[in-house]
Structure formats: structure tokens, C-alpha cells
Amino acid sequence: MGARKKITVLPGDGIGPEVVSGAIKVLKAVAQKYGHQFEFVKASIGGAAIDQYDTPLPQKTIEACKSSDAVLLGAVGGPKWDGNPSHLRPERGLLAIRKELGLFANLRPVTAFESLIASSPLKKEVVQNVDLMIVRELTGGLYFGKPSERRGEDQSYVVDTLQYSRKEIEQIVEKAFELASVRRKKLTSVDKANVLESSKMWREIVEEKAAFYPDVEVEHILVDAAAMKLIQNPKQFDVVVTENMFGDILSDEASMLTGSLGMLPSASLRNDSFGLYEPIHGSAPDIAGQNKANPLAMILSAAMMLKYSFSMEKEAETIERAVNDVLNAGYRTGDIQSEGSTVVGTDKMIELVVNQLEDDAIVGILACYA
Numbered sequence: 001m002g003a004r005k006k007i008t009v010l011p012g013d014g015i016g017p018e019v020v021s022g023a024i025k026v027l028k029a030v031a032q033k034y035g036h037q038f039e040f041v042k043a044s045i046g047g048a049a050i051d052q053y054d055t056p057l058p059q060k061t062i063e064a065c066k067s068s069d070a071v072l073l074g075a076v077g078g079p080k081w082d083g084n085p086s087h088l089r090p091e092r093g094l095l096a097i098r099k100e101l102g103l104f105a106n107l108r109p110v111t112a113f114e115s116l117i118a119s120s121p122l123k124k125e126v127v128q129n130v131d132l133m134i135v136r137e138l139t140g141g142l143y144f145g146k147p148s149e150r151r152g153e154d155q156s157y158v159v160d161t162l163q164y165s166r167k168e169i170e171q172i173v174e175k176a177f178e179l180a181s182v183r184r185k186k187l188t189s190v191d192k193a194n195v196l197e198s199s200k201m202w203r204e205i206v207e208e209k210a211a212f213y214p215d216v217e218v219e220h221i222l223v224d225a226a227a228m229k230l231i232q233n234p235k236q237f238d239v240v241v242t243e244n245m246f247g248d249i250l251s252d253e254a255s256m257l258t259g260s261l262g263m264l265p266s267a268s269l270r271n272d273s274f275g276l277y278e279p280i281h282g283s284a285p286d287i288a289g290q291n292k293a294n295p296l297a298m299i300l301s302a303a304m305m306l307k308y309s310f311s312m313e314k315e316a317e318t319i320e321r322a323v324n325d326v327l328n329a330g331y332r333t334g335d336i337q338s339e340g341s342t343v344v345g346t347d348k349m350i351e352l353v354v355n356q357l358e359d360d361a362i363v364g365i366l367a368c369y370a
């Protein structure tokens with residue numbers, strides 16, 4: 001018998017609603033194929049919520065998320081709200097929902113699709129078979145430390161604070177070790193321990209936890225060198241664990257190994273099955289409303305939801321296979337186009353993935369009768 005799941009959907013701003021609609025269509029096709037019932041409840045966040053409710057995170061959105069099994073989020077932000085005071089910035093809503101839901105571990109897998117190797121600006125031998133996982137601490141560090149403010153009579157002094165408790169570092173490091181132990185058993189901890197006190201404690205904690213995972217090889221790399229090595233030889237990495245802002249920057253950089261920011265999904269997790277799933281990209285105001293956005297990062301985020309929140313491994317693989325097949329057939333959105341590929345818009349790419357999933361269903365049924 002299939003499962004019943006309630007999914008809160010936060011489309012957000014810019015290309016957010018465009019790509020979210022793709023994830024919903026794909027999930028409906030999955031539900032149909034496997035006999036599950038997914039209920040989708042839409043709620044408001046970011047600029048859309050500011051316009052409607054004068055806050056980037058309405059209380060009823062928090063409640064909708066808390067009463068669901070998982071959350072899908074598009075993206076927030078855009079020039080319309082850039083001049084707003086900080087409490088009325090769309091991005092505040094995103095940070096607040098992550099914190100409110102306790103989603104301290106942001107998993108950002110970086111997997112190179114064979115057919116997209118030509119879309120990466122890097123050499124084929126560098127990007128082929130790349131498969132790494134950035135584990136970004138998500139509810140602490142530089143984004144959440146206090147004080148964070150302007151000071152002085154003429155407001156000419158500004159302060160942000162990189163702050164962590166031991167417990168916050170322990171929980172993200174443990175999560176990363178757990179992931180490394182079921183992957184290729186290598187953990188790279190990225191910090192700035194030559195300068196930052198927070199990084200020195202981070203390094204100590206990684207060393208302490210390493211004693212509990214003797215099978216996992218551990219290395220420490222400074223963040224500046226890590227940025228270089230990601231491009232020089234990304235295959236040296238398996239799981240990479242790092243502070244909130246370091247992880248934000250390194251993951252956008254790492255997206256180019258796959259060809260585009262529009263290819264990287266993410267899962268924001270805590271220590272139960274609940275999670276929030278979103279592409280790592282933003283609202284892309286430069287292409288919003290033009291049917292140009294690549295929906296695959298969002299669709300792959302939905303696959304992560306099936307895997308991490310619903311334990312639906314084969315359903316998740318069905319989505320990943322459909323994406324792979326559509327790419328292998330030569331279809332590309334503009335951001336990943338290469339010589340000889342067929343460029344399609346957002347809607348068409350979504351339709352191709354859904355059709356591929358349904359074809360996969362027919363193959364599945366035929367296989368049963370074979």
C-alpha cells in the first residue's frame with residue numbers, strides 16, 4: 001500500500017514558482033506510479049509574503065511547515081525588495097524558517113551527469129565522475145551571530161559575529177561523519193583555523209569525533225585552499241563539512257563542476273525524518289518569468305525529499321533516472337546548453353522529465369509481465 005504524505009510548498013519569488021511547479025508535477029507522477037498520496041499545501045515566504053502580509057515569514061507559514069512531513073522551497077529575493085530594511089528582506093524569511101524548524105544540516109550533493117560534462121567550463125578529466133557532498137552548517141555561524149548591526153552616531157561602524165556553541169558544531173560534525181561512513185569514508189573539514197577562534201574549536205571537535213569513526217579518513221583544509229582544490233581536483237573529496245557561510249560560497253563554486261547552478265539540489269535536515277528541500281540557486285531575477293530557468297535542481301531536490309524524509313529510495317531513483325535520460329537524449333535549458341544539444345524552456349524540460357517518468361512506468365509494467 002502506498003504512503004500518505006503532506007508536503008508544504010513555498011514557491012517564493014522570481015523563478016521559484018516556475019521551478020516549484022515542476023517539482024509538484026514530477027511528484028504527482030511519482031505518486032501515480034507508486035500508489036502514494038501526496039497532499040500539497042502552498043504557503044507564502046520571502047518577497048511574496050512581504051507584499052501580502054508585510055513579513056517575509058508569516059506565522060501561518062511556520063505552522064503549515066510544522067504540520068507537514070516535508071517542505072519544498074523554490075527561492076526568495078529580488079531587486080524589488082533589495083532596498084528594504086533588513087527585517088523586511090525576503091532572505092530573512094528563509095533564514096528564519098531554517099532556524100525555526102531546527103534544520104542545522106544542509107546537504108548539497110555535487111554529482112556530475114556524464115552527458116553534461118561538455119557544459120562545465122572545466123576539463124573533462126577534472127569533472128568526469130565527480131561525486132561529493134558538501135555538508136553546510138545551516139543555523140549558526142556568521143549568519144546568526146549577534147551582534148549584527150550598524151553602530152555609532154553616523155552609523156559608520158558595522159559588526160557581524162561568527163558564533164558557535166560546542167553543541168552546534170558537534171551535531172553538524174556528527175552528521176557529516178555519519179554520511180561519510182556510508183559513502184567513500186573520507187571527511188574533509190574546511191575551516192579557517194589559522195585565523196578564526198571558531199575554526200580552532202571546530203577542528204578540535206572534528207578530531208574528537210574522529211575517534212568514534214575509525215573507518216573514516218579525516219583531513220582538515222583551510223577554506224581558501226579548499227576553494228582552489230575544488231576546481232583543481234574535485235575527485236579528492238567525498239564529504240566536505242563546513243561553517244554556514246563557507247558552505248554557501250563553496251557550493252555555488254562547486255555547482256560549476258556539474259555545468260550550472262541550476263543543477264544543484266539540497267536537503268536541509270535535523271535528526272529526524274523532517275526536512276526542507278530547495279535548489280541551491282536563488283530567484284534568478286535576470287531570467288524570471290521568461291521560461292528559461294533550469295528546473296532540474298528543484299526536481300532533484302524533490303528526489304532528495306523522497307529519499308531522506310520518506311525513505312522512498314526507488315521512487316527517488318526513478319526521478320534521477322528520468323532526469324539522466326532526458327539529458328542523455330540531448331535536451332538542455334539555456335544554462336547547460338552545449339554544441340548539438342536541443343535547447344528547451346522550463347515548461348518543456350518539466351514535461352520531458354514527467355513523460356520520461358511515465359515511460360519508465362510503462363517499462364516497469366511490461367517488466368512485470370515479461
Ligand SMILES: NC(=O)c1ccc[n+]([C@@H]2O[C@H](COP(=O)([O-])OP(=O)(O)OC[C@H]3O[C@@H](n4cnc5c(N)ncnc54)[C@H](O)[C@@H]3O)[C@@H](O)[C@H]2O)c1
Nearest residue numbers: 075076077078261262280281282283284286287293294335
Ligand atoms: N535559496 C534562496 O532562496 C536563494 C539562494 C541564492 C540567492 N537568493 C536570492 O536570489 C536573488 C538573486 O541572487 P543572485 O543573482 O546572486 O543568485 P541566483 O542564484 O539567483 O542567480 C545567479 C545566476 O545564476 C543563474 N541561475 C540561477 N538559477 C538558475 C536556474 N535554475 N536556471 C538557470 N540559471 C540560473 C541566474 O540567472 C544568474 O545569472 C537575491 O535576492 C538573493 O538573495 C536566494
Ligand SMILES: CC(C)[C@H](C(=O)O)[C@@H](O)C(=O)O
Nearest residue numbers: 077091094095248280281282
Ligand atoms: C539567500 C541566502 C540567504 C541563502 C544563503 O546564503 O543561505 C542562499 O544563498 C542559499 O545558498 O541558500
Ligand SMILES: [Mg+2]
Nearest residue numbers: 248249252280
Ligand atoms: Mg547560496
